[in-house]
Amino acid sequence: MLATNSERLEQIVQHRVSLFVPCFVDQLVPEVAVDTVKILRRVGYQVDFPEAQTCCGQPAFNTGYWDDARPCAEMFLRVFKHADVVVCPSGSCTTMVRSFYPELLSSSPLRADAIALGRRTFELSEFLVKLAGVTDVGATFPHTVTYHASCHGLRELQLRDQPLQLLRKVNGLTLIEMSRFDECCGFGGTFAAKFESISVAMGDSKAETVAATGAEFVTAIDSSCLLHLQGILGKRNAPARTIHLASILAQEKT
């Protein structure tokens, strides 16, 4: 799924990326997107935010309402049509564009555009490590941190090491591995509401493995998992706090 060499060269010459901000990041945790902008600029990229973007359509798609998701996908393709490279601080929404748009638009004239845009769309850590070729983004975060591997990033995009590579280069940061770091936190979109009790039980298990590490922070590449986990940790008055990978990488020495 990597960009071809020519694409890569083009974007490196231009050093310009378009930002895709998932709707819940835009509305609920805007600082994650602000931090993403900071990091991208710090490593030398100009950032563009096409303001006509809203949502990639994943909530409807995952609930089975493909006919409602499809026009959202088509709008997304129009909004990012001229973007050389799209960067998104979410593995899940990147998955929607790269892995699911081609299937959602399988009988649409836009299918080829969807495949092409999918190849130009990257999750933040993936973009930094694979495309920009940086692992040290000059961040400082003197805390203990444990990493949760969000499902879509891990299993649909095969992002295993990129977030960890970035975290290992953060000044002062101590990484503690949690057991079953790759087990789902229980968010799962509408699953979290439709099956509240299962979702919360899964979150509880995750909160326990987080607590067992004794880390001050739990991080991930997806705000959706972190919002759910934050809710669970908050209800338990657990000491650990959630923080998006982008918000760690954006921290500078004060």
Place this chain on the structure above:
Amino acid sequence: MQQTENSSRDRILERIRAGLRAPAPEPAETSPDRVIFESINNPLQRFQQECAANLTECVLTADTMASALQLAKVLESLPAGEVFVQEDPSLRSLIELAGSSRPIRWSSQGAPSEASQATVTLAETLIAQTGS
């Protein structure tokens, strides 16, 4: 032999054939030269290793006499009761050599009884990969 009454047979086959008319997507491309199992350089050694892992006692013996002695040792360790033995000339002579006091029931005499303590058979092949 009488035919089995099969009123649904043709209907099921017809449904299968109709169902298969739409082709399913084929599995993603494979490279046939990928090696699935490690090659085994020393099959006997591997067989013994696997036996140990399977909690199977595997004893190598030098000749028939040693085999008979080993067999006698195993048979004597069992609780009282008959031993069921595969009807075979080599096992006949081996059991005779072992000189066990156990009651023996040969497979030619019919099925084993409920109280049979052990079965002695030959093995046609030993499988190194699994210790089977």
Place this chain on the structure above:
Amino acid sequence: MSATAAQRFLQDAAVKSADLVHREIILHGLESYDAAVLRGRARFKDWEAARRRCQEIKWEAVNHLDRYLLQFEERVIAHGGHVFWAANGEEACNYIKNLASRQGVRTVVKSKSMVTEEIHLSPALEKAGIKVWETDLGEFIVQLRNEPPYHIVTPAMHLNRGQISELFREKLGEDIHGDDPTELVAAARRKLRRAFFAAEMGISGANFLVADSGLIALSTNEGNGRLCTSVPRIHVAVTGIEKVIPRLEDLAYLWPVLATSGTGQPITTYSTLIGGPRKPGEPDGPDEFHVVLLDNGRSKLLADAEQREVLHCIRCGACLNICPVFRHIGGHSYGTTYQGPIGSVLTPHLRGISDFQHLSYASSLCGACTSVCPVKIDLHHHLLHNRRNAARAGTTKLSERIMFRVWRYIILHPRIYALTGWLARRTLRLLYGLGLAGSIVDPMRVWNRRRSAVPLPSESFRTRWRKGLATN
């Protein structure tokens, strides 16, 4: 019915997911399973290549199902066996019941078979006055408890030794002290030995039907399968039509891959090939050998080219074991014969999408199942396809359909989206300021009831972008 199955699932899942003793037992059992499987996979030089090989074998078999079933049938008959084709569970049960009554069968011993669970064979036989003994230890335990198997491979996974010891004391009248596994197994063995030798009929499933040689392949770990299929006068193997494989040598891959995924073993302890009744001069084996080939909805699934590969399943249980939903709600909550991800994909096909579509939603779509499936079934995407099919068929809730239509309108109009977001955050902040988060008036209450409230920033990202962040 439709509301009942879904409602029962919600209730049972809620109870089980809060049951910490249950969670402890399951996690403890699965911890050793996880370790064994990791060791097992490491025995392969290329585990991924093995999965692909098995996928190809099953693909070939399922996509030429008629040809291989006919070949299998021909060879079984040539060996002196009978083959019966059953369109549904009733036909299968009736065939076996009639056979039993013709032959004066009063006692049946069964080795583990999920297909016989699927068609409710044991209750059908018992109703006809036949005593049925489950001889797999786990099945024996759940039979004593009068409950269905908890897990397709490990039927009594949900019980610990103490609970089993208590059960045996109560139901077997055995004088058991403590919960030493050896003693428990010995108690079960005493009962079952007698049953094996009393039974006139043995019933087994089949892990694979080998077309080119007319053999059935049976994998068991306790040796009970061999006793069931060789001691009684009659052996009946009940199996789904999708279990056929083309060639004997395919087992060289399927056997180790099934065992590795199922238990972490290099190969199942008793891997048996059965090729018909006893022939003259053979010391053991049944006088009669019957194979019951069951359709029961499988040919309908076959017709769905997109999901046809669900029939590749070899029932190893790996998708259940890794599934975080299964780990939390356990096997019984599903209310189905086949639990976990494979059950959620399969059951709507076998028992109707309207009654069992809720299972397609009872997943976070994390994809862990797909990552371990030894025949590479795209399980979590099929759950997604089931959801799409349900929405398309119009069997989803009207309120949900309306909600997504409104949502779509909002998403397609960026200004309305921004305004709605701003309004919603304002309103919720006001509400939460009054301490009403999670209360009945909170539109986010399913989220906020058991999680602390979501953050509600005063400005969205797009507002901050416009207020100065835009300058590079």
